[in-house]
Amino acid sequence: MAPIAGTIATPTSDYARRVDAVSTNQRALDQFLRGVERRALRMAELACGSRDDALDLVQDAMCAFVKNYSAKPESDWAPLFHRVLDSRLNDFHRRRTVRSRWLAVFDRKTDDDDAYDPIEQAEDTQNPGPLLRLAGSEAGKALDAALKALPLRQRQAFLLRMWEGFDVATTAQVMQCSEGSVKTHLSRALTALRRALEDHQ
């Protein structure tokens, strides 16, 4: 009788264990995303200059991360999430470069027209925006401006290395480049930032 009871109990307990594991993993994912989302939003906002675009990028990165990497060990989640986000930022940057080229062509063709001007309607990325109003201080404004002025790779190297606290190897893994490139990007970023922030130290 005991073996029969065992065979009946095993699938139920397996199912219960699996449901428990799923909910535990989902809770862990929720906790992890809750922990990284604000910094991710700031990174995206510095890269694309728009809060709405940044929110879209972060949501895309979250969805892709949950879909593809949620089964990975929790210790790997942070580098993997930032890798996904970094890819999204690169894609956005590339798309914007292509779009600006087309807009430049369009602008040349309709130079004499008084019609709708897309450049005039485009959002001013140099506008301080709500983030800087939140930062409040002169130092915050200067830092934001200096970070926005950096090339994408240098800014990512600085933020991942200095703000997220990843080591060189992990940063290289996130940015999908060599450790030497990370060091070069970081060195240039630090030089540029130090020069830009000298007045505010």
Added chain:
Amino acid sequence: MNRQEQHLTEQPAWIDQAKTVLDDSARDLDATTLSRLNRARQTALAAYRPRPPRVWLLPAGLASAACALLLAFAVWQPHRHAGDTGTSPTSTATAAKSGETDATDEASPEFYQNLEFYAWLDAQNKGGDG
């Protein structure tokens, strides 16, 4: 303190300041943005489907391999039968040289084409005998 040491001691100060400013800006996000971030997170988590273990891969692979073997055997088998039962041109030529006649020879198209000649020859032979 030389210039390099001064540079090294100065660097963490402004970097720390920058980190503090960035931390503050991330912490003090407005309620609307936090709400949208929350919605984005919930959307991502709603798509969470743990991948079931792929236990079907082994039986499916074995079944595919068995089918491939069966197909290969079925394709190969008729050729082997044809080789076993078919009459090769070499063996036919050898039989013709040796003058052997059998059912296969009688059933050849040449035999049927000359059927009238064979009938006449047969009648002549019967007439000669009688």
